[in-house]
Amino acid sequence: MLPFSLKEYKKRLDQTKKSMLERGIEVLIVTNPANMNYLSGYNSWSFYVDQMLIVIVDEDQPIWIGRKMDANAAKATTWLYHENIIPYPEDYVHSKIKHPSEFAAQILTQIGQSKSRIGLEMDSYYFSAQSYECLKKNLPNAIFSDASLLVNYVRIVKSDQEIEFIKRAAKIVEIGMQTAVNSIQEGVRECDAVANIYGDLIRGTSEFGGDYPAIVPMLPAGENTSTPHITWTDKKYTNNQMVIIEIAGCYQRYHSPLARTVSLGKPSQEALDVSKIVVEGLNAALEAVKPGATCEELEIAWSKVISKHGIVKDSRIGYSMGLNYPPDWGEHTASIRRGDLTVLQPNMTFHLIPGLWFDNYGIEISESFRVTETGCEVLTNFPRQLFVNESHNLQV
Amino acid sequence: MLPFSLKEYKKRLDQTKKSMLERGIEVLIVTNPANMNYLSGYNSWSFYVDQMLIVIVDEDQPIWIGRKMDANAAKATTWLYHENIIPYPEDYVHSKIKHPSEFAAQILTQIGQSKSRIGLEMDSYYFSAQSYECLKKNLPNAIFSDASLLVNYVRIVKSDQEIEFIKRAAKIVEIGMQTAVNSIQEGVRECDAVANIYGDLIRGTSEFGGDYPAIVPMLPAGENTSTPHITWTDKKYTNNQMVIIEIAGCYQRYHSPLARTVSLGKPSQEALDVSKIVVEGLNAALEAVKPGATCEELEIAWSKVISKHGIVKDSRIGYSMGLNYPPDWGEHTASIRRGDLTVLQPNMTFHLIPGLWFDNYGIEISESFRVTETGCEVLTNFPRQLFVNESHNLQV
Known part of the structure; x- marks a missing residue:
């Protein structure tokens, strides 16, 4: 079902990691759905809820985090191993008491990235100011920087x-x-x-x-x-x-x-x-x-x-x-x-x-x-x- | 061209102001395009660039701020006086050196609202984390609070x-x-x-x-x-x-x-x-x-x-x-x-x-x-x- 070869996705990921290294970013949180698609193949009208792809410089595969209902779509449309597809429970959706970015912060903490230098797409339509505040609160020792167009610039020259x-x-x-x-x-x-x-x-x-x-x-x-x-x-x-x-x-x-x-x-x-x-x-x-x-x-x-x-x-x-x-x-x-x-x-x-x-x-x-x-x-x-x-x- | 009566828009605005007062908000920055439409009539596929409606508790009309190219759309679709439609120049669009929220902060300062209690729609798709940071930086004496669903809750009961x-x-x-x-x-x-x-x-x-x-x-x-x-x-x-x-x-x-x-x-x-x-x-x-x-x-x-x-x-x-x-x-x-x-x-x-x-x-x-x-x-x-x-x- 993948529209591009695995080789092409890996090349895109390598170029992204190269740009991350140049900017001193260890973990990149990708929320722009075009960038998520570009790196993983993920393609679904699910960007109206919080979702992200986490690219870690020293990991082979990104991690997809999204709504439980959309995990099947991630399995169907991406080249990721199923263990890298991590859904958050349904009661995080449009909730006034829980936020999906709390869940993402817990995952980042579990995998030892709570003190990392984390790049954020500060100007992505689907990364809210609330998500940003939530990540800062739940990852107080991380060092955040703006990586708004990092993947967009990788995309600028087409294959x-x-x-x-x-x-x-x-x-x-x-x-x-x-x-x-x-x-x-x-x-x-x-x-x-x-x-x-x-x-x-x-x-x-x-x-x-x-x-x-x-x-x-x-x-x-x-x-x-x-x-x-x-x-x-x-x-x-x-x-x-x-x-x-x-x-x-x-x-x-x-x-x-x-x-x-x-x-x-x-x-x-x-x-x-x-x-x-x-x-x-x-x-x-x-x-x-x-x-x-x-x-x-x-x-x-x-x-x-x-x-x-x-x-x-x-x-x-x-x-x-x-x-x-x-x-x-x-x-x-x-x-x-x-x-x-x-x-x-x-x-x-x-x-x-x-x-x-x-x-x-x-x-x-x-x-x-x-x-x-x-x-x-x-x-x-x-x-x-x-x-x-x-x-x-x-x-x- | 307005789909609803002026009376209906004013009623919506009054209910919004009532909710602002209850929460101690003097200025509300509305970026959700449905909320902008609800309060002003504004209707255009322009939400892919920064735009906002500013509701001030003691002002009769909101202020529309958007791209210069879209100011005619604001004149054509809203009930606002033309002097309340304030366009930012085209070179703010997708710029790496200027941000429309800098422009908005200047306007808020000019009209004496730089120290106000300002409500933000922190969970709106079209209010970026970058806009948020930009407003905080350019309005250091304002007191910001989250007003994410304030207008949405006014909208919940239909006319x-x-x-x-x-x-x-x-x-x-x-x-x-x-x-x-x-x-x-x-x-x-x-x-x-x-x-x-x-x-x-x-x-x-x-x-x-x-x-x-x-x-x-x-x-x-x-x-x-x-x-x-x-x-x-x-x-x-x-x-x-x-x-x-x-x-x-x-x-x-x-x-x-x-x-x-x-x-x-x-x-x-x-x-x-x-x-x-x-x-x-x-x-x-x-x-x-x-x-x-x-x-x-x-x-x-x-x-x-x-x-x-x-x-x-x-x-x-x-x-x-x-x-x-x-x-x-x-x-x-x-x-x-x-x-x-x-x-x-x-x-x-x-x-x-x-x-x-x-x-x-x-x-x-x-x-x-x-x-x-x-x-x-x-x-x-x-x-x-x-x-x-x-x-x-x-x-x-």
């Missing part, structure tokens, strides 16, 4: 098999985006368009099925295109609306995001012009991709194009992406923005999403790409343009 | 309009469950069944569209029915598999969860017997629902039935639910389990999900219900039984 998974996700998002362009029509309810898109993202292709993307489809319409993270309503699309579509295909938790914009009815000349600027800037950034370039250089290539047209934009235009769980498919490591000096290496993967938002509309046209040995491989094959859907008369 | 929303979600889940029972057939890929179900949950009814449920459809099949939180694969269903379906309808972020089990092919006598025990136990628990009863009493009613049949189960069998965001539709307040002495009140809403899992299969048959003035109202109308789908010959 060839990970790239294959991301390419499958790219095939899926091409299908989903075509469905979006077909479905978003005057008189169609937003929820009905999303239902079609979401269905197709999960259906995948006839060779491989889709997984749930870490973010739901984003389809802000009309004035809401200036509010990029608002989700859908049950209103009907009307003529002369702009609709932004930001979705991802997902295969075995690996993502390929993609954004396009649809104009319902003839767009204004300004919107057409802006869409061309976005594409010109996107292309310029993609052309700047090569091993050795920095993330910042891609943003500069984009900025040069838009500033030539008198436009200034201060948010980042992309981020490293791949394996993930809700609420984000971004990896929180490299960002394509001014000041990010991350050096591009082959098999890094990014979502380059240079949107331009104005007071009452916005345009996003994005690509996901892989850094190759010599330049850039765009992962999806989908026309890079503003789509115009005339009333009851589809034009792609 | 009539909230009940109406939950009932709409119940209509949606009935459609989704019928699609599930129809779609799960020998030879169908799991992902294709989920695509149908998910599509219908989002499509909703012709009168009202569906929203994204806080948890993706859970459909563990075969041996995986003993691993309740594993998600789907692209394998085909085979004859003689059991498939558990746990889904929720969602309307404007309000949920109605429902679980059923399908047997592909003739079930074993044991599985049939177990399904009847689950229904008998479920019915006994529902009959115990009335204002004044405790959550524990429902679990005892269930346990009496199953122990009569020689079965012991140690996990909880339900939880308070309603408004929520990923990763959980549960409210983390009352649980239907031994030791939970929460007293039932009219308009509390629960998901009662008494599953029985064995080594190689499991059965779940659940209901969502509302406590009425005199007893219990089951929210969905769907046959309470094990469904049997014979090969290519649907039997409901």
